[in-house]
Amino acid sequence: MENRKIKWGIVGLGNIAHQFAADLLLIEDAELAAVSSRDIFKADEFASKYNVSKRYNSYEALFADEDVDVVYIATPHDSHAELSIQALENGKHVLCEKPIALSYKDAQRMIEASKKHNKFFMEAFWARFIPAVQDVLAKTQNGIIGDVNYIKADFAFVGSETENIRLFDKNRGGGALFDIGVYPLFLSYIMFGIPKEIIAKSIYYKNGIDLQTSMILQYENAQAVLHSSIVSESDMKAQIGGTKGRIELNSPWFMADGYSVFKNEEKEAVFTLPTLGKGYSHEIIECNNCILNNQIESKLWSHQNSLDLSEIVEEIKTQIRLPF
Structure with missing residues (x-):
């Protein structure tokens, strides 16, 4: 090298x-x-x-x-x-x-x-490269919470039309889905891959962009319940559920400095994995x-990974009739 x-x-x-x-x-x-x-x-x-x-x-x-x-x-x-x-x-x-x-x-x-x-x-x-997400992915693949069959993840905040002009600008690709909805979709994808079916519903701004979008992704033996919004708040924790427990990524989950493992509703372990800088x-x-x-290309986030996620987003874009 x-x-x-x-x-x-x-x-x-x-x-x-x-x-x-x-x-x-x-x-x-x-x-x-x-x-x-x-x-x-x-x-x-x-x-x-x-x-x-x-x-x-x-x-x-x-x-x-x-x-x-x-x-x-x-x-x-x-x-x-x-x-x-x-x-x-x-x-x-x-x-x-x-x-x-x-x-x-x-x-x-x-x-x-x-x-x-x-x-x-x-x-x-x-988010693919931060230590907490890498560790959670490895541990779930090794069966720490059994067979993973459920994800709940949000990314939401209250944007301002005067301070966050780009977010509300149709010509620049504004709206919740493309700006932040891709994050919970990314988490579902790295856990479960490409879904069999997607259901997406939105609330719209006057120019046709989505202010908030909720999505259910259906897999063979799993579901992901995902949400993105530029007009409401959420706790922005991510939960990953399995047959033997669940994992909760610290808020905001996409830059989490650690996570907790729960078994039988009891907190069994806490892992602290701070990021370098932001x-x-x-x-x-x-x-x-x-x-x-x-x-x-990267082996951790490859060309095909980006194409797969883009295809998922394209399906949602079509369902909610975004004007891009």
């Missing part, structure tokens, strides 16, 4: 990019080499905050920078596909923020571009390792 720093570029400098950049600074073999925003003042401010020497006011300029190894796409959902493909065409590895795209066809195009140009590509499902660090480490080992 090469002993060198992987040089990162960030495209799109909103809130999530700030959290990602802070975690990137914690990784020894990673360096934030360049950032880009359509607004050069935003790029200057971001670059100064994280001590980045290069800042651009066009995404294309960052893609053309020969010093950048891998690009983190942190723009709104509607631009994920085109920007990822453009970066791959420019010889960059890509970590694209979830959801991978607003359609299954676009997700396919992104994966094809990764293979064509032989460059690493991964959807940034950071938790984006774990997916950064995975990307670096894959790139250094000349892999174009």
Whole structure:
């Protein structure tokens, strides 16, 4: 394995990019080499905050920078596909923020571009890499709670039309399903795989996006009851039930610092597994390792995993008639 720093570029400098950049600074073999925003003042401010020497006011300029190894796409959902493909065409590895795209066809195009140009590509499902989720997945597969047959998971908060404009913007792929509904769907997928049947119902905003969506996923011997909302709160714990007990991931479960195991309604064990930084660090480490080992995909969150999840989301999008 090469002993060198992987040089990162960030495209799109909103809130999530700030959290990602802070975690990137914690990784020894990673360096934030360049950032880009359509607004050069935003790029200057971001670059100064994280001590980045290069800042651009066009995404294309960052893609053309020969010093950048891998690009983190942190723009709104509607631009994920085109920007990822453009970066791959420019010889960059890509970590694209979830959801991978607003359609299954676009997700396919992104994966094809990764293979064509032989460059690493991964959807940034950071929850897949945090220690608590990894440990729960391993323990359930080893039978700690028997045969797993039930999941209950929410992701909900009260968004503001003035502060979270993107969330309510139809043109940017706003709404509950694509922004946060993909998280509980992801948990069900890594536990059970692709469902046999999906039932989804939504409450809508005036422009047709979903304000909240509830989903039941039916499997051969299991069910997942999932919910996402940008207009209500929930405890955001995730419960995983089996024939010999249940697991409860700490709230908020998608960045949990641990979990509890219950048997016969008694708390049998508590596991504490804190994240490094906010938790984006774990997916950064995975990307670096894959790139250094000349892999174009992660074994933990593969191209096929992203395509499978995108297909599940596409079915729900069709059921609830989202206008994307």
